[in-house]
Each structure stands twice: as structure tokens, then as C-alpha cells.
Amino acid sequence: MxxxxxxxxxxxxxxxxxxxxxxxxxxxxxxxAKEIIKLRNELDDLKAKVG
Numbered sequence: 001m002x003x004x005x006x007x008x009x010x011x012x013x014x015x016x017x018x019x020x021x022x023x024x025x026x027x028x029x030x031x032x033a034k035e036i037i038k039l040r041n042e043l044d045d046l047k048a049k050v051g
Contacts, residue, residue: 006033 010029014022
């Protein structure tokens with residue numbers, strides 16, 4: 001899943017909730033996307049060390 005796909009999913013989820021909580025949901029999903037990116041980078045580094 002690409003970063004753009006994650007952002008698109010985050011935006012869709014944020015749009016599905018009430019306007020008052022939309023920003024908080026979007027921020028939480030963006031934070032999750034950043035963590036996923038970090039984990040993917042760590043995995044790539046580990047694969048490079050092993051491979």
C-alpha cells in the first residue's frame with residue numbers, strides 16, 4: 001500500500017465523521033500512516049542486512 005493510498009484512506013475516514021471530530025480523526029490516521037512508513041523502512045533495512 002502506498003503512502004498516497006494511506007492518505008486517501010485517512011481522508012475518507014475523516015470525511016465520514018462529524019466535522020467537530022474530523023480533524024482529530026485525520027491527525028490520528030496520519031500518525032498511523034507515519035508509523036507504518038517507519039516500520040516499512042525498518043523492514044527494508046533489515047532485509048538489506050540479511051540479504
